[in-house]
């Protein structure tokens with residue numbers, strides 16, 4: 320709660336992200352690899368996008384670096400099931 | 408054991424072997440390609456030029472990724488195809504016999520016929536080696552001239568700028584990409600590039616590329632103006648690489664003609680990707696895309712049919728999301744019309760459908776940095792251009808590709824209306 324009181328724009332993003340996961344959309348991805356190159360912990364996000372699979376790597380920090388860097392808008396956040404009900 | 412041969416190590420060819428292997432674990436699959444760099448991201452070449460990714464990042468598959476595909480790779484240029492004998496000659500690498508063949512040979516830049524275009528310093532952006540050449544030439548160059556249109560020309564402009572060069576951009580007409588962008592959109596991008604120091608030359612045609620000892624030293628326009636430069640970058644369009652198919656007697660037009668199963672006029676030969684021209688059974692119309700995702704999808708569909716699983720290619724609304732002059736831009740469906748004098752053929756990263764404007768009303772909302780244009784049909788949205796803020800990019804892709812009925816909001820869409828909000832609310836309600 321304390322964190323929420325001092326939410327800057329960035330930490331707002333982080334708060335939202337912690338409740339979601341990154342999903343790729345194949346129809347937009349051109350496999351340029353900017354996502355993997357910028358992942359701070361070295362997840363091969365591009366490979367997930369090739370396979371059309373969500374980034375379900377338990378190491379993923381959901382920091383959003385790949386989502387913001389993708390020049391094709393091919394990655395987005397999806398709320399995980401855990402948090403979907405909270406929204407309703 | 409069925410023998411499959413796939414020509415081309417681009418996304419269409421690789422998607423095909425991926426699918427072939429998933430359907431048939433015993434088949435003999437051979438991939439033939441003449442690009443020494445194999446499978447890499449062609450659109451990514453632009454980001455290599457701007458320095459956003461290092462060269463090695465362009466390579467898509469690791470050794471581990473290739474393993475499960477369990478295919479043979481023959482590096483070489485396929486020089487002759489004999490459909491009667493089911494044989495493919497690959498120069499000195501020998502001859503392969505196939506049961507089913509896929510031609511995924513892609514497209515190449517149309518060469519320029521301008522005098523001097525054969526000199527060192529005249530470049531294009533088709534493949535890995537082209538990008539390397541540009542980076543290496545830029546180290547010893549001060550100025551460059553870019554000639555052409557579409558996405559590639561602007562990617563060349565931005566790449567050369569990022570490499571530290573003074574960049575001139577020659578356009579034959581009054582504005583950039585006139586058959587896809589409307590005037591506001593062209594001006595927005597031109598303005599951004601001008602701010603970055605790019606020098607536009609409108610209504611300008613090249614007469615001759617000037618040189619010294621076989622190297623580019625400048626360019627002369629038809630108006631007699633001379634500009635000093637060490638690099639001339641050309642992006643005037645691409646053409647399908649269909650020499651093999653043509654010589655073998657397959658039906659071709661602008662590309663290799665296929666039906667919706669990606670089968671050519673020879674039942675054992677299929678084509679996919681940039682080189683294919685798919686004829687729709689229902690409309691009888693044929694079309695070509697030079698887009699990554701359709702190339703992948705046609706490769707996949709071809710492979711299913713080659714493996715005996717009947718599937719047809721259902722063309723989706725053509726979409727490209729691309730950063731132009733630093734502005735994120737989504738182009739969906741039918742947005743323009745006419746021809747572009749800066750291109751002699753279709754541009755890369757493009758779709759013929761973007762220029763097939765049906766009966767629509769065009770409506771737009773503008774701010775300094777954001778721009779939205781909707782192509783509104785009787786009951787549905789037929790196309791959209793989203794520049795800057797991309798919040799509407801997803802909803803519009805969704806609405807246009809699903810051909811959503813917009814009758815309930817049609818009357819709200821009038822000049823001056825908050826188009827973005829109306830569309831967003833409508834979409835949010837739909838997906839609830």
Ligand SMILES: Cc1cc2nc3c(=O)[nH]c(=O)nc-3n(C[C@H](O)[C@H](O)[C@H](O)COP(=O)(O)OP(=O)(O)OC[C@H]3O[C@@H](n4cnc5c(N)ncnc54)[C@H](O)[C@@H]3O)c2cc1C
Nearest residue numbers: 415417418419440441449485512513680681697698699756
């Ligand atoms: C700089 C650039 C930017 C782009 N931007 C976009 C974009 O924004 N969005 C988008 O969707 N698309 C974009 N594209 C287009 C996209 O990359 C292509 O549509 C896609 O790569 C086509 O794949 P393909 O497999 O059909 O052909 P290609 O990738 O061209 O592969 C064909 C392969 O076949 C090989 N080959 C051809 N003939 C022979 C032969 N006789 N023997 C042996 N090998 C042969 C070639 O060497 C090549 O490796 C861009 C392309 C470039 C170059």
